[in-house]
Structures are given as structure tokens and as C-alpha cells.
Amino acid sequence: MSIPSRTLLLLASLLLSTSAALTAQHDDLDGAPALAPSPPTGPALPESSVPPLDSPHADIYRQTRTRIHTAPDDPEGGPYGIWAAGEHYKASFHGDFTFIPYLGGGYPHNQPLSWRTVASTVAGQPTAHLARAERWYDDYRYEYRYGDLVEAYDVRVDGIEQTFTLRTRPQVAGDWVVTGQLDTLLTSSPIVDQRTGIAFHDDDGNLILHYSAAVAFDANGHTVDVRTSYDGERIHLRVPGEWLATATFPVTIDPLMTRECTAFWSQANPPLLEGVVLDVDIGRDGVADQIMVAFVRLASGLDFDMWAYLFPNDDCTFANRNEVFVDVADSWGTVSPAIAFAGGEADSWFLGFVRTGLISGQNGARYHIRASGDLALDNAFSTISRPAGSTHGIVMDAGGVRSESSGTSVFVVYERQDPGAFTDVHGKRIELTGNVQGPESLIDTTPAGSGRTRVRPRVNQVADGPNDGWVVAWQEYWDASSSGSDDWDINLRRISGTGVPTGSTFAPLLSVENDTHKLTPQVEGSGGRYSLAFSVWEELPTLTKTTTVVGTDIFNERFDWPLGGTFAFGEMCEITAGLIDDQRWRINGGTHDTNTDSHWAWMFESTQSGLQYVSTTGYDAGRIERLVAYSPPGPANAAAGTVTFNDDLDRFELAYATNEGGVPCGTTNGTNHTVYCQVLTHLPEPTPTTFGVSCGPGIIASSERNLVGIDAYSLYLYNATPYTPVTLFVSAEQNQIPLDIIGMPGCALAFVVPIANAPAVTNTLGNAAFTTALPTCPSLVCGGFTWQWAYLAPGLNPLGVGLTHGLRTTFTCP
Numbered sequence: 001m002s003i004p005s006r007t008l009l010l011l012a013s014l015l016l017s018t019s020a021a022l023t024a025q026h027d028d029l030d031g032a033p034a035l036a037p038s039p040p041t042g043p044a045l046p047e048s049s050v051p052p053l054d055s056p057h058a059d060i061y062r063q064t065r066t067r068i069h070t071a072p073d074d075p076e077g078g079p080y081g082i083w084a085a086g087e088h089y090k091a092s093f094h095g096d097f098t099f100i101p102y103l104g105g106g107y108p109h110n111q112p113l114s115w116r117t118v119a120s121t122v123a124g125q126p127t128a129h130l131a132r133a134e135r136w137y138d139d140y141r142y143e144y145r146y147g148d149l150v151e152a153y154d155v156r157v158d159g160i161e162q163t164f165t166l167r168t169r170p171q172v173a174g175d176w177v178v179t180g181q182l183d184t185l186l187t188s189s190p191i192v193d194q195r196t197g198i199a200f201h202d203d204d205g206n207l208i209l210h211y212s213a214a215v216a217f218d219a220n221g222h223t224v225d226v227r228t229s230y231d232g233e234r235i236h237l238r239v240p241g242e243w244l245a246t247a248t249f250p251v252t253i254d255p256l257m258t259r260e261c262t263a264f265w266s267q268a269n270p271p272l273l274e275g276v277v278l279d280v281d282i283g284r285d286g287v288a289d290q291i292m293v294a295f296v297r298l299a300s301g302l303d304f305d306m307w308a309y310l311f312p313n314d315d316c317t318f319a320n321r322n323e324v325f326v327d328v329a330d331s332w333g334t335v336s337p338a339i340a341f342a343g344g345e346a347d348s349w350f351l352g353f354v355r356t357g358l359i360s361g362q363n364g365a366r367y368h369i370r371a372s373g374d375l376a377l378d379n380a381f382s383t384i385s386r387p388a389g390s391t392h393g394i395v396m397d398a399g400g401v402r403s404e405s406s407g408t409s410v411f412v413v414y415e416r417q418d419p420g421a422f423t424d425v426h427g428k429r430i431e432l433t434g435n436v437q438g439p440e441s442l443i444d445t446t447p448a449g450s451g452r453t454r455v456r457p458r459v460n461q462v463a464d465g466p467n468d469g470w471v472v473a474w475q476e477y478w479d480a481s482s483s484g485s486d487d488w489d490i491n492l493r494r495i496s497g498t499g500v501p502t503g504s505t506f507a508p509l510l511s512v513e514n515d516t517h518k519l520t521p522q523v524e525g526s527g528g529r530y531s532l533a534f535s536v537w538e539e540l541p542t543l544t545k546t547t548t549v550v551g552t553d554i555f556n557e558r559f560d561w562p563l564g565g566t567f568a569f570g571e572m573c574e575i576t577a578g579l580i581d582d583q584r585w586r587i588n589g590g591t592h593d594t595n596t597d598s599h600w601a602w603m604f605e606s607t608q609s610g611l612q613y614v615s616t617t618g619y620d621a622g623r624i625e626r627l628v629a630y631s632p633p634g635p636a637n638a639a640a641g642t643v644t645f646n647d648d649l650d651r652f653e654l655a656y657a658t659n660e661g662g663v664p665c666g667t668t669n670g671t672n673h674t675v676y677c678q679v680l681t682h683l684p685e686p687t688p689t690t691f692g693v694s695c696g697p698g699i700i701a702s703s704e705r706n707l708v709g710i711d712a713y714s715l716y717l718y719n720a721t722p723y724t725p726v727t728l729f730v731s732a733e734q735n736q737i738p739l740d741i742i743g744m745p746g747c748a749l750a751f752v753v754p755i756a757n758a759p760a761v762t763n764t765l766g767n768a769a770f771t772t773a774l775p776t777c778p779s780l781v782c783g784g785f786t787w788q789w790a791y792l793a794p795g796l797n798p799l800g801v802g803l804t805h806g807l808r809t810t811f812t813c814p
Contacts, residue, residue: 001333019513024574036354047749051814052627057629058317059676060676064086065155066307066323067139068093068142073356074366076358076362081094082094088102090102093142095114096116098297099257100330104300107301110330112330112709114182115178117130117164120164120176123172123173127149127176127289134146140672150164150167151164157565159258160258162254165252166252168250173245175238177234177236178237180235182234185202187232188201190231190232195213195226195228196213197228198228213226214253216247218249219247219250222391224240224243239251278639279294280305282642283644284646284653286302286341286404288347291314291315291646293655294351306328306337307322308323308368314648314653316679325454326377327353327355331357331358332357334354336395338350338352338353338396340399340400341462342400342407342432343403344406344678347371348369350412352367353728354414361391364386364392365412366649367412368381369382382435384437385419386416386439390416390418390419397458397461399462402462405465406465411463412427412429413425413426414427414457421471422479424448425444425457425664426440426441427459428499442501444476445501445505451478452480454475458521459473460526467527469497470494471492472501472523473491474491475518485543487515487518489518490521510555517623518535519548520535520551530558533556533587533600534554535551535554535585535587538581554574554587556575556621557621573776575587575602575617577603577623585606586604588605589643591645596712598619598707599710601616601680602614603617605656609632610636616652619773620711621776623684626814636658643655643680651682652679652680654677656675658676683814691734692750692805693747693748693805694803695747695796700805702715706810707811711774711790715771717766720766723763723764724793726792727759727790729751730755730757732784732785734750734751734754734786734808736750737787744799744801744803746797749788751788789804790802
């Protein structure tokens with residue numbers, strides 16, 4: 001095969017080059033030929049064309065029960081009380097026993113049912129004095145002890161099992177009757193002395209909860225049906241005296257209270273607030289290799305509860321969950337869980353949240369700190385102060401520092417509205433060692449109340465260390481616009497490692513468009529490298545101060561911003577490109593791959609179809625993969641997806657909420673509202689292979705990571721002639737062409753025609769390197785490349801040039 005003249009000229013140029021002209025090392029492709037053209041465009045694709053995530057999801061909430069617990073009183077909300085919960089209900093014991101089913105955000109208020117025992121008689125004679133009870137409880141059982149009578153409640157997954165136990169035989173013979181006074185807005189038809197349960201409905205006839213038919217059993221296991229009566233206010237449970245006369249004591253009455261409905265909504269694909277699960281957040285402790293997931297469930301449209309689980313061994317599954325924080329009081333709602341972890345000397349978790357509807361009439365930001373590896377249930381919390389009369393908003397976020405760093409603090413951001421002012425975004429650094437709050441800062445450069453509304457703040461999950469700091473993004477509306485209307489925009493501000501906002505604010509490139517709303521920002525990255533994702537609501541008929549959180553598209557924009565350095569816009573890409581634009585996309589969370597420093601993952605949802613997506617992007621903001629994490633089975637939806645990065649296992653950890661089986665109340669008892677965990681790994685990285693022959697001592701090698709979207713893919717030359725010019729050739733094809741004809745016997749070219757070449761100079765060891773980027777566009781990159789180094793080697797052959805083996809690298813593309 002003849003050698004193309006272009007190749008001969010390139011080899012000749014190597015001989016004629018001087019080291020002075022070749023001292024510049026090439027670190028990227030700026031000014032060099034692009035490795036891939038722009039991707040082709042085409043018609044919008046249906047969502048069904050998006051491939052599913054192949055890892056199974058783990059249901060971390062189903063079949064759960066929350067132990068009986070208490071918590072410190074809230075300074076603005078009052079006492080917490082004593083609570084427990086099952087899969088679809090919660091219950092309190094600090095007063096009369098109260099059962100509250102989870103009805104979802106579409107139901108206007110709670111529908112509690114309280115029970116107070118007012119009589120226990122045999123043949124009309126009291127069996128106990130009920131004026132004062134001795135109270136006792138362990139993890140899953142609560143007892144009101146009235147001497148010889150014990151009223152107990154056992155916490156089960158499906159409901160509360162209520163029992164009444166007579167320890168010894170009464171002095172008189174006759175029927176044993178237990179009477180309970182109910183306090184509830186629910187109603188049921190009257191019942192007179194029947195072997196039956198009681199179904200309770202609301203005013204619209206919806207079946208809400210069920211009090212089961214009871215049985216009685218004695219110490220030998222002998223049973224008898226209990227006769228139930230209900231007069232609209234009181235329940236009477238009667239055990240026949242003839243059975244009681246032969247029973248072996250103690251004797252127990254055993255009914256069960258369960259929910260019959262778990263969610264109210266009015267359409268097949270319920271909107272977010274009409275389901276049961278609202279917010280979800282996830283984080284990772286790289287010191288103890290643990291994952292934390294926190295989520296909020298809606299008892300009703302006025303009552304929100306929060307749980308936090310820890311999972312050891314990076315295993316986010318049902319079997320390993322540890323309930324570590326619970327907030328289910330009905331005196332306030334709890335929203336916006338914000339998880340962060342700080343390594344270094346602190347090695348501690350931070351869990352932020354906002355309590356709403358406090359007695360003060362305001363909302364209050366709170367947080368919980370726990371040491372790495374601590375799996376105990378602990379509901380201690382601290383309060384973030386605010387000026388008198390002001391209220392915190394319902395959005396909160398927190399960023400920590402990498403587990404490997406020496407940082408010991410987090411930066412928390414939140415909304416706050418002062419009297420007579422617009423909502424603004426504030427933040428503060430919290431030192432986890434010793435729980436010390438730093439001064440509060442207004443994140444923007446303009447004063448609070450300056451005619452602008454700032455909401456939905458977000459901060460990157462992890463800083464690179466105490467000297468790196470964070471980036472905060474938020475959504476802003478100019479209420480005082482001279483035109484009388486404005487679009488929502490997004491701004492960014494750099495935060496120092498000491499928690500001080502620095503420099504100017506910057507906005508994404510799309511902010512120059514004044515006819516689109518930019519919504520729900522998510523910012524992730526560290527060490528000066530960041531990516532911003534946000535939804536865009538385009539083609540608005542008029543500009544209004546919309547409260548929507550969805551858009552027609554989701555965009556991702558890369559930027560670099562070292563602390564104290566210059567803000568540099570990067571490239572921008574539409575994550576939802578190729579899918580139908582219909583004003584339904586919501587972005588919920590993202591994370592940064594700190595191993596490659598070039599990749600991000602984003603969780604977003606279709607509020608129309610209920611699908612939950614995860615997408616990975618590269619250094620150039622381009623989309624690499626777009627997968628369906630959750631496809632609803634029938635009428636259902638997924639929401640609140642969030643993600644964190646596991647640098648030890650080199651994978652992304654996903655968490656999201658689902659409302660499955662969305663049917664009207666009373667139709668079925670099988671509706672499930674749960675939280676799923678899943679993992680996403682990078683595309684496979686094929687091992688580069690050498691081929692052909694080499695002539696001379698030079699050796700070729702490449703980076704360990706060969707992922708599409710990485711901006712630091714390096715090719716190395718080892719053991720060549722020191723301080724000499726060298727050239728790296730790259731070609732799309734693979735070949736083996738002998739070069740004996742040009743004075744290089746035993747040498748062979750690994751290609752026919754190169755598509756690029758990069759000159760360099762070896763160091764004192766005869767080594768050289770060339771670093772390039774692998775764009776996310778797959779049309780050429782995914783075909784693979786052949787690389788080969790050529791270097792001056794006087795005396796090696798008549799031409800005085802050596803060649804390494806050819807190195808073939810291929811890249812997996814979706």
C-alpha cells in the first residue's frame with residue numbers, strides 16, 4: 001500500500017521541527033480540529049422512546065412502621081408530643097389515643113379519630129378506676145394502665161391494634177363491656193350489638209378509616225366474638241358473660257384500626273400536591289460509607305411530616321434502613337429536607353428543614369446535626385433565627401464539603417420575607433463542630449426589599465474543601481419593573497469558604513431573553529467547575545409573576561468560577577431536546593461526579609406522564625444519557641427526584657417519590673405511596689488495546705478513564721529520546737503500513753490518513769503527554785480512535801524517527 005503524501009509530509013515536518021517551536025503542551029482542543037460534528041436534529045420523540053434505567057429500584061418506605069417516640073418542643077410551635085406511624089397513618093398518645101390516616105395533599109385537612117375509654121364494667125360494676133392512668137411505652141407498644149385493666153396500642157404496618165386486658169377475674173359475673181368516647185368529624189351508621197366492624201366516612205361519603213370487628217381471647221387461646229354497638233358518639237364492646245365465666249384470665253379484647261384511603265385526587269395523573277409524598281433529598285457520607293434519604297409525606301393539605309433514613313454500606317435498600325430522624329407532629333408541617341455532609345474533623349451530617357404553620361403564624365427554619373456512623377433515632381434540632389415578624393419560606397438547601405477534605409462546615413440557604421418586603425434569599429455558614437452559626441448574609445448584591453422577589457435558592461452539594469466555598473443559584477422577579485411586568489430569571493453568587501458572598505452576581509446566557517421564564521435552578525459542581533440546570537417556560541402569551549415550577553424545556557449550562565477568579569460562561573445544552581415541548585418538565589436535583597470532574601447527573605420529571613428521568617451530561621453541557629428511572633404502572637406519577645454521587649463506587653445514587661395506584665378513595669385499599677432508591681453507573685469504558693509493531697524504545701499509554709464527555713483524556717509517551725520533538729497522530733481508522741521504503745525498517749504506521757496531529761517535546765525522562773477532550777456528541781467519538789506517537793531517535797534507523805505501537809481506544813455511547 002502506498003503511503004499518502006500528507007503522511008510523508010507530516011513525518012518530514014517532525015524532522016524539520018525545532019524544540020523551541022514545540023515547547024507548548026496541548027491541554028485541550030482549543031484551536032484544534034473538532035473530534036465530532038454537531039448532532040443532527042430531527043422530529044420530537046415520544047417519551048416511550050427513552051430507554052429505561054436497567055438497575056432495579058429499592059422500595060425504602062413500604063412495610064414500614066415508625067417507633068413510638070418524642071422530640072424536643074419547638075420554641076414557636078409548642079410541644080411535640082408522643083407519636084408513632086405506620087405505612088399509611090400516624091398516631092399520637094400524649095393525650096387520648098388519636099389515629100390520623102394519610103389522605104394526601106389533595107385533601108383539605110386531617111381527619112383524626114380520638115378514643116378515650118370512659119367505662120369498663122362487668123355486670124354493670126366498674127373493673128377499673130379510669131380517672132388517672134399510668135402510662136408506659138416501648139418502641140412499638142403504648143399502654144394506659146388502670147390497675148387491673150390495661151388499655152394497649154400496638155403499632156403495626158397496616159394499622160393500630162387496640163387491646164383491652166383484664167388481668168384477673170372480676171368479683172361479679174356478667175357481660176364485660178368496654179366503652180370508648182370518640183372525638184371525630186367522621187361518621188358512621190348506628191350499630192346495635194352486632195359482630196361487625198365500623199366504617200367511618202367524611203361528609204362527602206368517602207370511606208376514610210375502619211374499626212374492625214373485635215374478638216376476645218383468654219390465656220388458653222379460647223376465643224369468642226365481641227358484639228359491637230355505636231351510637232354516633234360512643235363505641236361499646238361486649239364480651240358475653242357466659243363465655244367469660246369459663247375463661248382463663250387474663251382476658252383480652254382485640255380490635256384493629258386501619259385506614260381505608262391514602263390519597264385524594266381528581267384525575268388519572270395526580271398533580272404533585274395531591275399525592276402523599278412531597279419532597280425528597282439524598283446525600284452521602286464518604287467517611288462511613290452511608291447514604292441518607294429524607295422525605296416528606298402529606299397527611300393532608302395542611303399537615304406535612306418528614307422522615308430521614310440512614311443506609312450503611314452504601315446500600316439503599318429495604319433491609320438496611322435505619323430511621324434516624326422523625327417529625328410527624330400535627331401542630332406544624334415540615335417541608336424542604338436539605339441534606340449535606342461535612343468531612344474533615346466534623347465528619348457530621350446536616351439535615352435542614354422548615355416547619356410551617358407554627359403557633360406564631362410564621363414558618364421557621366430548623367436543622368439537625370448527627371455524627372458520621374450514628375444510626376440511632378435522635379430528634380434533636382437547632383433553630384435558625386430571624387427578625388421579629390419575619391417568616392422563612394418553604395424552600396431550603398444546604399451544601400457541605402467533600403469527605404476527604406478538612407472542611408467542617410456547611411452553607412445553608414433559605415427564603416425569608418420581612419414585614420412589608422418581598423421574599424428574599426439569605427444564607428449562613430454553620431460550623432458543625434460545636435454547632436456554631438455564622439452571621440446571616442443576603443445572597444444578592446442589592447439590598448433586601450429592593451423591588452425584587454427572590455425564591456427557590458439552591459447551593460451545590462459539596463465544596464472541594466474549606467478554601468473552595470460554594471455557589472448559590474436562585475430565581476428572581478423584578479416586581480418594580482418599569483414595564484409593569486417581568487420574566488423570572490436566575491442569578492448566581494459565589495460564596496467563600498467562610499460563608500461570605502463575594503464578587504458580582506451572574507446569570508445564565510438565556511437570561512438575555514425577556515420573554516421566557518427561567519425556573520427552579522439546580523447548581524452543582526466544586527473546585528471552580530459548575531453546571532446549572534433549570535426549566536424554561538417559553539412562548540408566553542403575557543408576562544406574569546407565575547408560580548409554576550414546570551417548563552417547556554430544561555437547559556443545562558456549564559460555567560467555571562474559581563473562588564476569587566473570573567466567571568466564565570461555558571456551553572449550553574437542552575436536556576429535554578428531542579422530546580415533545582408541552583410545558584410539563586420539572587427539574588428537581590443534580591449532582592457532580594467528583595472523580596472525573598467532567599460529568600453531572602440530573603433528575604427531572606414529566607408532570608404530565610408521571611415519568612421520572614435521569615440524564616448525565618459532560619464537560620461541554622451536552623447530554624450523554626437520558627434514561628427513564630421510573631415508568632408509572634397505570635395511573636400514577638413520580639416526583640421530587642434527587643441524586644448524589646458515590647465517589648468510592650463511582651456511581652450516582654438516585655431517590656424519588658411515587659404515588660402509585662392513584663384511584664379515588666374508597667375504590668381500593670392497595671394504593672401505595674413510597675420512596676424508591678436506584679443507582680446509575682457510567683457507560684462501560686472499553687480497555688484501550690495496542691496493536692501492530694513499534695520501532696524504538698517509546699511506549700504509548702492513555703488515561704484510565706475513557707468516558708464520552710470527559711475533558712481530560714490524556715495520551716502518554718514514555719521512554720523516548722529526552723528533550724526531543726515528538727508528534728501524536730490521531731486517526732479514525734486502524735491499519736498497519738510498513739515504512740521500510742522511507743528508511744524506517746521494522747516500523748509501521750497504524751493508520752493511513754490522520755485527522756489531527758499534536759506536537760510536543762519530551763522531558764528529561766523522554767516522556768510527553770497530550771490531553772484532549774471527548775465531546776458528548778457521539779457521531780465520531782463513538783467510532784473510536786487510533787493514536788500513535790512519532791519521535792526523533794537519531795541512529796535508530798536511516799530516517800532517525802521512532803514510532804510506538806498503535807493504540808486503539810473506543811468509547812461506549814448510548
